Amino acid sequence: MAAVEPVLSYCIVNTNGREQLLACLDAVERTHPAGIEGEVLVLDNASRDGSAEAVRKRGGEARLIALERRAGKAENDTTLLREARGRYCLLLNEDSELRPGATAALVAALDADSAAAAAGAQLLDSNGSPAPCAWRFPGVGTALAGALFLHRLLTVQSRGERTRPVDWAQSSALLVRREAAAEVGYLDPAFFVYYDECDFCKRLGHAGWRTLFVPAAEAVHHDQLATDLAAGLPRIVEFHRNRDLYMRKHHSRPAAFAVRLLTAWSYAARALAATVLPNQPARIYRAHARQALSPSRGESLRDRAT
Numbered sequence: 001m002a003a004v005e006p007v008l009s010y011c012i013v014n015t016n017g018r019e020q021l022l023a024c025l026d027a028v029e030r031t032h033p034a035g036i037e038g039e040v041l042v043l044d045n046a047s048r049d050g051s052a053e054a055v056r057k058r059g060g061e062a063r064l065i066a067l068e069r070r071a072g073k074a075e076n077d078t079t080l081l082r083e084a085r086g087r088y089c090l091l092l093n094e095d096s097e098l099r100p101g102a103t104a105a106l107v108a109a110l111d112a113d114s115a116a117a118a119a120g121a122q123l124l125d126s127n128g129s130p131a132p133c134a135w136r137f138p139g140v141g142t143a144l145a146g147a148l149f150l151h152r153l154l155t156v157q158s159r160g161e162r163t164r165p166v167d168w169a170q171s172s173a174l175l176v177r178r179e180a181a182a183e184v185g186y187l188d189p190a191f192f193v194y195y196d197e198c199d200f201c202k203r204l205g206h207a208g209w210r211t212l213f214v215p216a217a218e219a220v221h222h223d224q225l226a227t228d229l230a231a232g233l234p235r236i237v238e239f240h241r242n243r244d245l246y247m248r249k250h251h252s253r254p255a256a257f258a259v260r261l262l263t264a265w266s267y268a269a270r271a272l273a274a275t276v277l278p279n280q281p282a283r284i285y286r287a288h289a290r291q292a293l294s295p296s297r298g299e300s301l302r303d304r305a306t
Contacts, residue, residue, distance in 0.1 A: 004037055005037065005085060006037045006038050006039040006085055006086040007036050007037050007038065007086055007087050007088065007107075008036055008037070008038040008039075008086045008087070008088050008089075008090060008103070008107065009038070009039050009040075009041060009080075009084035009085060009086030009088070009089045009090070009178075010028050010038065010039070010040045010041065010089075010090050010092060011041050011043075011077065011080035011081065011084055011089050011090060011091050011092065012024060012025070012028075012040070012041065012042045012043070012080075012092045012093075012094060013043050013045060013073060013076045013077060013080070013091075013092075013093060013094065014042060014043070014044050014045060014047060014051050014094035015044075015045040015046075015047060015070070015094070016047045016048060016049045016051065017047075017049075017051065017094035017095055018047070018049045018050055018051040018054050020094045020095045020222060021042070021051055021054070021055070021094040022054060022058065023097055024092060024093075024094050024095070024096055024097055025040070025042070025055075025058065025060070025062065027097040027098045027099075028040060028092075028098060029060075030098075030100070031098045031099065031100050031101070031102060031103055032103060033103055033104040033107065036103075036104075036107065038086065039061070039063065039084070039085060039086060040060070040061060040062040040063065041062070041063045041065065041080050041083055041084060042055050042062050042063070042064050042065070043065045043067065043076050043079060043080055044064065044065070044066045044067060045067055045070050045071060045076055046067045046068055046069055046070040046071075051094075052064060052066040063083075065079065065080070065083065070305040071189075071305075072189060072191065072192035072193055072196070072302060072305075073171075073187075073191075073192065073193040073196050074187035074188055074189050074190075074191045074192070074193075074196035074199075074200075075187070075189040077091055077171065077186075077187050077196070078186035078187045078189065081176065081178060081181050081182075081186055081187075082186070084178060086178065087177070087178060087179075088106075088107060088110060088175055088176065088177060088178065089175070089176045089178050089181070090103060090106065090173070090174070090175045090176075091171045091172075091173070091174045091175075091176060092172065092173055092219075093171075093172045093173075093221070095172075095221060095222040096123075096172045096173050096219050096220065096221050096222075097219060097220045097222070098121075098173065098218075098219050099124075099217075099218040099219060099220065101216065101217070101218075102121055102173070102217040102218055102219055103175075103217070105121075105214050105216040105217035106119045106121060106173075106175040106214055106217045107175065109163050109175075109212050109214045109217075110175060110177055110212075113210075113212065115208070115209060115210055116165075116177070116209065116210050116211065116212050117176065117177045117180030117181070117204045117209035117210065117211065118169065118174055118175065118176050118177070118180075118200075118201060118204060118209075118211045118212070119163075119169075119174070119175045119211070119212040119213075119214050119217070120133060120134055120158075120166070120169025120170060120171075120173065120174050120175075120211065120212070120213050120214065121133070121173035121174070121175075121214060121217035121218060121219045122158060122213070122214070122215045122216075122217060122218050122219075123158075123170060123172055123173060123218075123219055123220075123221040124218055124219065124220045124221065125220075125221065125222075125223055126220065126222050126223050128220070130158070131221065132152070132156045132158055133158045133169060133170040133172070133213075133221075134156070134157045134158035134166040134167075134168065134169040134170070134211075134213040135155050135156055135157055135158075135166070135167060135168060135198075136154075136155050136157060136166075136167045137167040137168060137198065137201075137202055137250075138195075138198065138243060138246055138247060138259065139247075139251060139255065139259070140251075140255050140258050140259060140262070142154070142155045143258065143259040143262035143263055143266075144262055146262065146263065146266045147262040147263075147265050147266045147269075149266070149269075157213060158213050158215075160215060161215055161216075162215070163212055163213065163214045163215070163216070164212065164213055165210045165211065165212060165213075166211055166212065166213045167201065167202075167205070167211065168197060168198045168200075168201035168202065168211055169197070169201065169211055169212075169213055170197060170221075171196070171197035171200075172219065172221045173217070173219035173221070174197060177209075180204060180207070180209050181200075183207055184200070184203045184204055184206075184207050184209075185203075186200075187199070187200045188200070188203075190245060191242050191245065191246075192238060192242070192300070192301060192302035192305075193238055193242070193301055193302075194238055194239045194242040194243070195242040195243055195245065195246045196242070198246060199246055199249065199250070202246075202250055232284065233287060233298065233299075234298075234299055234300055234301045234303070234304055235301060236284070236287050236288055236291050236298075237291055237295075237297075237298040237299060237300040237301075237303075238300040238301040238302065239291075240263075240288070240291040240292050240295040241291075241295045241296065241300055243259070243263075243292075243295070244256055244259075244260065244295040247259050260292055260293055260294075260295065261293070263288075263292040264289045264290075264292040264293040265289075267285050267286070267288040267289035267292060268285075268286070268289040270285040271285035271286040271289060
């Protein structure tokens with residue numbers, strides 16, 4: 001894609017998502033803005049479904065980094081950011097598909113705001129409906145809002161039709177200013193998956209940078225969460241373990257404990273309501289409640305990868 005030094009590097013992480021990865025690459029080609037030099041980097045995270053070979057057979061100019069050992073999302077995104085040559089790096093999951101105009105809108109947002117280090121797209125679910133994708137930073141206040149069932153009103157920031165500053169945005173389609181990422185030491189590999197981009201945006205904020213939400217940029221983020229508890233439990237463990245890690249890193253142990261209690265209460269209340277409401281995953285809510293209260297218990301995604 002780039003004959004000269006690129007302005008934009010597409011940085012895609014894939015873990016056993018062969019067909020979705022190919023669809024992601026197709027979307028990158030369809031939506032790449034004219035007049036912007038770009039490059040494509042694909043990091044295959046020790047997949048066992050032939051993903052790396054599919055990228056090789058596909059041809060094109062994608063640069064493939066094929067890992068033999070599975071690593072976490074933060075570590076993989078950091079590898080790509082270090083390898084990239086572009087001024088801007090668009091972090092993508094293999095299950096993300098850019099819509100027309102998305103990349104151009106993200107680049108324009110960072111071009112227009114020299115103090116912005118990251119710009120997140122409006123994510124859409126598999127049905128094309130907008131999904132929450134930018135939030136206030138976690139803390140006792142946001143946990144209290146969740147316990148009072150005011151999360152969407154008080155914590156979700158991905159709303160409106162204008163580009164606006166937010167605390168943090170999901171990295172499924174997040175454009176990053178590479179110099180800012182280098183300045184803060186990239187993403188923290190202590191976060192295997194979940195809360196890695198939250199911690200990243202928090203550290204960018206401490207360094208004087210801001211994060212933007214760009215509603216004009218849309219990307220479909222295909223749903224992959226398991227409804228089967230046995231299959232989904234390691235993700236639940238990883239989610240709560242990393243939220244607790246974030247709280248202990250950026251707040252205090254008492255604050256982390258308060259968030260654990262408030263979060264456990266909110267999920268326990270949902271589990272209780274699910275016993276009388278139709279089509280509600282009561283067992284999954286109960287698992288969240290138990291894990292929120294005791295995040296160190298159980299087997300996480302990191303545990304399974306090592």
